[in-house]
Amino acid sequence: MNNFEFYNPVKIIYGPGEAARAGAVVAQHGKKALIVTYSDVSFFGDLFDRLHSSLAQSGVAYVDCQVATANPKISEAERGIALGKEHQADVVLGVGGGSAMDLAKVIAAGIIYPHDIRRMIKFTHRDAAYQIPPKAALPLVLIPTLPATASEMNPTAVITDEVTNRKSYVWEPACLYAKASILDPTLTLTLPRYQTACGAVDAISHVAEPFLFSDEATFGNLALHDRLQMAVIKTLYENAPKVLQNPADVALRGLMQFSATIALNGWLTCGVQGWTPMHQMGHVLSSHFGATHGATLACMMLAWMRHFAARKQNARFRLFAGQLFGTEDLLAAADAFEAYMQGLGVQTRISQLGCTAADVGALAQGAVDVSFSADDTLASIPPITREEVEAIYALAL
Numbered sequence: 001m002n003n004f005e006f007y008n009p010v011k012i013i014y015g016p017g018e019a020a021r022a023g024a025v026v027a028q029h030g031k032k033a034l035i036v037t038y039s040d041v042s043f044f045g046d047l048f049d050r051l052h053s054s055l056a057q058s059g060v061a062y063v064d065c066q067v068a069t070a071n072p073k074i075s076e077a078e079r080g081i082a083l084g085k086e087h088q089a090d091v092v093l094g095v096g097g098g099s100a101m102d103l104a105k106v107i108a109a110g111i112i113y114p115h116d117i118r119r120m121i122k123f124t125h126r127d128a129a130y131q132i133p134p135k136a137a138l139p140l141v142l143i144p145t146l147p148a149t150a151s152e153m154n155p156t157a158v159i160t161d162e163v164t165n166r167k168s169y170v171w172e173p174a175c176l177y178a179k180a181s182i183l184d185p186t187l188t189l190t191l192p193r194y195q196t197a198c199g200a201v202d203a204i205s206h207v208a209e210p211f212l213f214s215d216e217a218t219f220g221n222l223a224l225h226d227r228l229q230m231a232v233i234k235t236l237y238e239n240a241p242k243v244l245q246n247p248a249d250v251a252l253r254g255l256m257q258f259s260a261t262i263a264l265n266g267w268l269t270c271g272v273q274g275w276t277p278m279h280q281m282g283h284v285l286s287s288h289f290g291a292t293h294g295a296t297l298a299c300m301m302l303a304w305m306r307h308f309a310a311r312k313q314n315a316r317f318r319l320f321a322g323q324l325f326g327t328e329d330l331l332a333a334a335d336a337f338e339a340y341m342q343g344l345g346v347q348t349r350i351s352q353l354g355c356t357a358a359d360v361g362a363l364a365q366g367a368v369d370v371s372f373s374a375d376d377t378l379a380s381i382p383p384i385t386r387e388e389v390e391a392i393y394a395l396a397l
């Protein structure tokens with residue numbers, strides 16, 4: 001295990017009905033809230049009205065900032081920042097899935113940030129001087145409605161610059177942790193099937209990546225991190241089909257929600273590497289084809305497994321396959337994983353996302369532009385080259 005520091009100050013308030021406390025929680029951090037959420041909130045039912053009432057009862061003024069879309073954009077953040085400044089908001093309440101919560105983070109920091117907000121984001125890994133991390137943000141309260149990204153308990157925000165077509169992230173523990181997050185599983189009961197399934201696949205990938213790219217020399221023997229990670233992976237894996245069959249089961253919804261939060265709140269990767277090459281390649285699929293994040297991860301996890309079937313350095317992949325599918329044959333495991341994800345109703349091939357063989361070069365270039373390091377590789381264990389990135393995209397067709 002490597003040396004590490006762990007810091008996570010997010011207060012988690014979990015339970016059915018806890019969203020009713022939103023006003024009291026926000027009131028601890030400000031008097032005027034900017035509510036960052038989707039442009040269309042009709043699928044929230046009466047949640048938005050209930051939040052308004054809760055804030056008003058707690059003496060918190062509010063301004064609605066309905067700008068978020070799936071794969072949120074820099075221009076949406078700029079609109080939110082302008083609105084927050086205009087109304088002198090002193091606290092940001094993010095409501096929704098990862099898109100809305102990540103946008104809330106960029107807006108909370110952007111209201112204070114003195115530079116072009118593009119410079120807040122790691123839009124290139126080659127030039128370490130490009131990114132100017134935010135030093136401060138307005139206090140942030142988050143209410144997730146989609147178990148997936150764990151944005152509610154990590155200091156990461158993912159956003160797309162629609163001008164350059166680059167999707168990347170900012171990770172800043174100094175100011176992008178929420179003060180509090182309210183995990184109310186009743187808010188997820190009306191999630192559409194596809195969003196539920198893609199959220200589960202995303203959460204699985206958040207643990208599968210550190211498992212697959214671990215630098216722990218534990219081949220053949222599960223270490224503490226392997227056991228912790230596999231527990232979360234198996235919980236998500238086994239319960240995703242059940243929650244699709246029983247979408248109104250609050251206990252199951254809550255289990256998926258808390259599992260997704262644990263999957264990427266930092267705890268599972270203390271002392272081990274946290275490379276996310278599948279996410280980096282998946283982001284290109286989203287920025288070029290508007291693909292749903294979870295679906296891009298389904299395609300990438302399968303293609304990586306198949307690619308590593310032919311590589312000698314694949315011990316972690318074989319361990320993963322053995323644990324989850326009972327075989328160290330990576331091709332057989334990938335077939336089983338693909339059938340599983342098809343059963344969830346998630347796309348498993350990038351051709352289903354709109355890509356053709358003619359797009360592979362541009363996709364690889366997208367990964368190079370954003371995610372390749374100065375040594376011309378994509379960080380993973382082992383690091384991979386552009387040729388391998390192209391091979392993996394081609395395998396995913």
Ligand SMILES: [Fe+2]
Binds near residue numbers: 149203206293
């Ligand atoms: Fe993700």
